[in-house]
Amino acid sequence: MNIYFLVEGDTEEKVYKAWLKYLIPELTRIGLPHQVDHNNYYLFNAKGQPGIIDRHLPDAIANIQEYSKYNYLVICLDAEEVTIDYKEQEIYKCLKSNNIDLVNIQFHIIVQNRCFDTWCLGNKGIYPLQAEISPLLDYTNYYDVSLNCPEIMGKLNFNTHAQFHKDYLKEMFKINNLKHYKITNEVIKEEYLEQLIARVQNEIEHLPTFQTFIEFCNMIKTKLL
Structure with missing residues (x-):
């Protein structure tokens, strides 16, 4: 294979x-x-x-x-x-x-869909218990990605969806005392991936394009058994 x-x-x-x-x-x-x-x-x-x-x-x-x-x-x-x-x-x-x-x-x-950062917004483990500081408070009031599918979120007042989704993710990492440039270093961890998989298992209508990737990997895994 x-x-x-x-x-x-x-x-x-x-x-x-x-x-x-x-x-x-x-x-x-x-x-x-x-x-x-x-x-x-x-x-x-x-x-x-x-x-x-x-x-x-x-x-x-x-x-x-x-x-x-x-x-x-x-x-x-x-x-x-x-x-x-x-x-x-x-x-x-x-x-x-x-x-x-x-x-x-x-x-x-x-x-x-819309971009890779959109998938990353699906990790419920990085959500604060309550967003109290802007701009994250404004973002959450506009669209709460902890409750709703990140892939269908709009772009607020940003020029593109990708710009908004990336900034939303950056602000969530900031609340967790993580610098934006370190986001990729967090996303590559197995526990981050596990959180995304848990999200789509519990809320099967969320992150459908991420599910496409997981389904492909599962299919390959089956063929290798």
Whole structure:
């Protein structure tokens, strides 16, 4: 079983690497695509959009076709200001315009709705008992992510959803005396992932795109048994 992951940026590279170690420990990461052998995964950081779709997706498919040992191609990227369906159509439009045939490639799209920080807002363990200080108080009054699905939260008065969701997360970490630059260092911990999994197990309508990622990992885990 071999998997080729194409992820959007630095955060995803660091977090997915850690989470895969917990979720599918049978897989070993390789540094270059041609090193693929048995029960490996290769993870490529595309350094953002639109390059992940326009440039690196065709390159990833070319690598998979050349080395012929990969069973799955998984692309992980933010929805940003569009719907999940729109982002998926962007991807398939790219494949069509490049005359790319996905024969013998099992292709999975994981859209982080709205962004990776949105998923991180699902950890109830970082919520204060009561938000008493602005701007977190204002954010909670606008939309309480401890009660409602973070993926359908609006953007308040920010320019984009991602900007608001990131700042919401930053303010929650600040209440917990954690610096924003250390957020990724917290998210990569197994207990953080466990909190997110517990959230979607207890509230099955929450974080549906995060559930897509977990379901994919569970499916791979089953095939490795």
